[in-house]
Amino acid sequence: MVMLMKRDLLDILACPVCKGDLSIEVEEEDEKEIIRGRLHCEKCDEFYPIEDGIPNMLPPDLRD
Amino acid sequence: MMNKLFNVDDEVYPPSEDTYLLLEAALREVEDDDEVLEVGAGSGFIVEKIKNKVKCIIGTDISPYAVKMAKARGIDVVRTDIARGIKKQFSLIIFNPPYLPTSEIEQLDDWLEKALNGGESGRDVIYHFLDSISDNLQSDGRILLLVSSLSGIDEVLKYAEKQGFKWTKLSEKRLFFEKLEVYRLVRSR
Numbered sequence: 001m002v003m004l005m006k007r008d009l010l011d012i013l014a015c016p017v018c019k020g021d022l023s024i025e026v027e028e029e030d031e032k033e034i035i036r037g038r039l040h041c042e043k044c045d046e047f048y049p050i051e052d053g054i055p056n057m058l059p060p061d062l063r064d
Numbered sequence: 065m066m067n068k069l070f071n072v073d074d075e076v077y078p079p080s081e082d083t084y085l086l087l088e089a090a091l092r093e094v095e096d097d098d099e100v101l102e103v104g105a106g107s108g109f110i111v112e113k114i115k116n117k118v119k120c121i122i123g124t125d126i127s128p129y130a131v132k133m134a135k136a137r138g139i140d141v142v143r144t145d146i147a148r149g150i151k152k153q154f155s156l157i158i159f160n161p162p163y164l165p166t167s168e169i170e171q172l173d174d175w176l177e178k179a180l181n182g183g184e185s186g187r188d189v190i191y192h193f194l195d196s197i198s199d200n201l202q203s204d205g206r207i208l209l210l211v212s213s214l215s216g217i218d219e220v221l222k223y224a225e226k227q228g229f230k231w232t233k234l235s236e237k238r239l240f241f242e243k244l245e246v247y248r249l250v251r252s253r
Binding site (some may be wrong): 012013015016019048052053054056057058059062 | 122126131132135141142143144145148149150151152
C-alpha cells in the first residue's frame, strides 16, 4: 500500500465547498507523508488543516 | 450492533457482527487492481484486512477519534463527512453506515452515538451517502453496502434505485433481533 504523499494528496482531495483544486502548505513532513500543514482553497479562501498526518476536509461549519 | 463490551475505545464503534459480515463480502469482492474507499471506516478494521489485496485504499470518518485510531494502524484516512472533499473516483466503495433508528439508541450525544445513529428512520446517513457517492465512483465501479432490517431494507433498496443504482444481494445473517444483508450496488445507467 502506498502512503499518501504530498502529490497524491492533491490528486485525491478537493475543496469540500466548491470542489476546486487545493494548494498545500507543509509545516512538518517525514519521508512518507505530510504530518502537519494545511490545504488552501484560493477561491473560497478557506484552509483545511492536516494534523498527525490526517487531513480534515470538513467544511468550517461542520468542524466540531 | 448494540455491543456494550467495548474493547477498542469508548468513542469508536468496535468491530461487530455487521463489520464481520461486510468484511467477508469485501474479501470475496476485492481485486488486485481495485482502488478502494471505505466510508465511515471507524477503527480501520476492514481496511487493515484488505489493504494488501488491493492497489490502494483510503478510509474516511467524521469522528476525530476514529480517524486517529485508524491512522495509528497505519491506514490512510481523511476526516470528513461521507466523501466530501475527496475528488478521486474509486473502483470499489465500502460502507457500513450508522443505521439504528434514534429511538433504539441510548442518547449519549458523543462520537459513538454518531457512529450508530441513523436518524428517525435509521436511514438518514444511508440516504445522505446515496445522494452524493456517485461523484466518487468510477463508471463501472461497485459499492458494497451493509443494510439492516432495523432501518428497513426495502426502503433503502428503493432509494438506491431512485439514485441510479441496481443491486445484488451478496450475503445475509440473521441475528436475534435483526437481519443484516450486504448488497453490491452498480450504476443502472
